[in-house]
Amino acid sequence: MNFYVTTSIPYVNGEPHIGHAMEFIMADVLARAARQQGKPVIFCTGTDEHGGKNAEKAAELKLTPKQYVDQMSDKFRGLLKLLDVSNDRFIRTTDPGHEQRAQIIWKNLAKDIYKGKYVGLYCTGCEAFVTEAVAKENKGVCPHHNKPYESLEEDNYFFKLSKYAPEIQKAIDTGALAIYPVTRKHEILQVIKSGLEDISISRPKQKISWGIPVPGDTTQVMYVWWEALMNYITVLGYPEHADFKQFWPANVQVVGKDILRFHAAIWPGILLGLGVPLPKALYVHGFVNIGGEKMSKSQGNVIAPKDIIHRYGTDAFRYYFLRHIPSYSDGEFTWERMEAAYNNELANELGNAVQRTAVLIQKNQNGIIGDIPPAEHDTAKYWEAIEKCQFDRALDAVWEQIRGLNQYIDEEKPWELAKAKDEEHLREVLAYQCSALIEVADLLEPFMPTASKSIKHIFSEGVIRPTKTTLFPKHDTKKVADKTA
């Protein structure tokens, strides 16, 4: 019955962008939908604050790592608020609770940890140890960060990941650990079948001091990914807290496609080593691109969520990223598509249905709705889509209902019933419209919480209760053309 959902925790070495925002709102839909079903929910997100990537940025700005991460973590919190994300917890990997519990986890994994020498490559941009094969394929330069891999020769602790490979493979194969979409399941199975090696899990303190100390060895700190993954259980109070006992395993962990291997191979390894159950499902979203290009600082095409929200509002932002970025693949943000989605779907279809229903009732029935018939649509498709994290399909299902309602209004022509003084029929038609809109509002709650609330406010009390502002007022499209010119 309990429902636990997480997002990955972003690094704080840059401003939050629309890719982070999309992940937050996707997890938010799952949390809100579960609450609507009456389940006790813990929804957790946070920030990943250790490691070379964050430390380098702090040094660049002549701040201590702590000063820098404090300031940046607040920006991510601010974004969550702006997005109307309903997370119950926000974990920072610099929280003392996380640091202490990460050390407990290290000790509990002692049987699978050994000391060795790592001779190989590393990319600080990815915070990843890079295998020979990958380095060769990329000719020694990281394709994501355009920087030559750093070559390391250092004492590290290693984790016996190879030992758990068969069990991890089986869990994924059988669906005990479900991975959506199935293409990502095949991708990771391929990786696991080609051989999971033991992994480095620490760095020498001398080289990188911004990390959690390895218990019993003052010369080493934990590898940033290694301890960051643990956030999903440290935040619940692993090992002793009631929340951990009641909410773990997670129902869904939401992550992006670039960090699949960490979540579908290393993370299950940690859990198996601890004797803790694996999460039930991993949902892997794609990337948001801008005009066909990857969003990146060097391209100068990074879009801040607030720039979009400023023009369209939070609900419209959520709508675009949940419906117009395919839930199972990469997608595109363009201002033109955002404008079209806003005007055609939110203003013309949804906004109009609300507006014309409310106005007709006010004009012809003094605002009195009368008895509203119960909801009558089959919502199986919608719930199935949410179950599989197909947010786009869930919204398609809602829009089918909205279009159906508009068609009903066009066919019944309540304004003509009013002219003909057919009061009884008019009352019936308008009451049905209200019922359909309340039903739509319920379905929209996880996706567009404010719009949902305002539709319910207008129609739910038997009389029309006007709101101060129109829902999704239509935009003058010329302005966006000027803006993007």
Ligand code: MSP
């Ligand atoms: N700190 C790690 C995650 C640790 S989880 C224990 C990390 N951080 S990140 O900031 O690089 O990425 C955070 C999330 O944002 C990832 O799921 C990543 O896939 C997602 N995105 C980053 N850029 C993105 C897009 N352009 N589009 C969509 N999501 C993308 O990885």
